[in-house]
Amino acid sequence: MVSMALSYLVAVPLIMLGIPDFIWRSILKVNPFRRLSFLARPVVAALMFNGLFSLYHIPVIHDYVMLHFTVHRIYYIVLFLTAALMWWTLINPLPERRMASGLGKIGFIFLNMVLLTPACGLIIFADQPLYATYSDPETWALAMGYCISGDPSALLQNFGGPAFFELMSPKVDQQVGGIAMKFIQEFIFASMLAYVFYHWYKRERTRR
Numbered sequence: 001m002v003s004m005a006l007s008y009l010v011a012v013p014l015i016m017l018g019i020p021d022f023i024w025r026s027i028l029k030v031n032p033f034r035r036l037s038f039l040a041r042p043v044v045a046a047l048m049f050n051g052l053f054s055l056y057h058i059p060v061i062h063d064y065v066m067l068h069f070t071v072h073r074i075y076y077i078v079l080f081l082t083a084a085l086m087w088w089t090l091i092n093p094l095p096e097r098r099m100a101s102g103l104g105k106i107g108f109i110f111l112n113m114v115l116l117t118p119a120c121g122l123i124i125f126a127d128q129p130l131y132a133t134y135s136d137p138e139t140w141a142l143a144m145g146y147c148i149s150g151d152p153s154a155l156l157q158n159f160g161g162p163a164f165f166e167l168m169s170p171k172v173d174q175q176v177g178g179i180a181m182k183f184i185q186e187f188i189f190a191s192m193l194a195y196v197f198y199h200w201y202k203r204e205r206t207r208r
Contacts, residue, residue, distance in 0.1 A: 102200025
């Protein structure tokens with residue numbers, strides 16, 4: 001969960017800020033990207049990213065993605081792209097394409113904070129481990145087979161299952177993961193909220 005939070009809530013905006021403006025302008029001139037520009041609209045982008053993120057944490061979908069390598073890679077790439085679309089409203093580097101006002105950005109931040117809550121709540125308040133990948137030895141061995149060469153059954157013989165590596169029970173581990181995701185998300189969006197509000201307030205005072 002910490003890895004996912006850093007990947008989509010920290011790495012994505014930093015990468016976007018590190019791309020020079022002329023590259024962004026060249027990308028946005030490409031015809032397919034121009035046709036898909038509606039995906040970057042605030043509400044659409046927020047619903048896509050947070051919807052896919054929440055969908056990923058439904059147990060049956062999560063375990064399926066973790067057990068199918070190609071699906072796993074595709075899903076993570078799509079999450080990365082939708083995260084970029086979501087962040088575009090807040091850190092758009094191109095002055096001529098900045099559409100959202102300061103108040104609009106504040107509302108957009110609150111929208112994202114609300115939309116990400118169900119996925120975290122599902123994990124935090126579940127009364128039992130939800131994911132076979134982290135609790136069932138055989139499912140865990142199959143998933144680990146993508147990371148370690150050789151026969152996955154050897155992992156069961158040597159380690160017996162995921163419990164060998166656990167510092168806490170699967171349920172507590174799951175809850176800590178949900179809390180970590182929610183805390184990182186709240187910290188990042190709260191920081192962005194303070195930044196946007198400060199500059200919006202400063203501009204309003206200057207106009208007066």
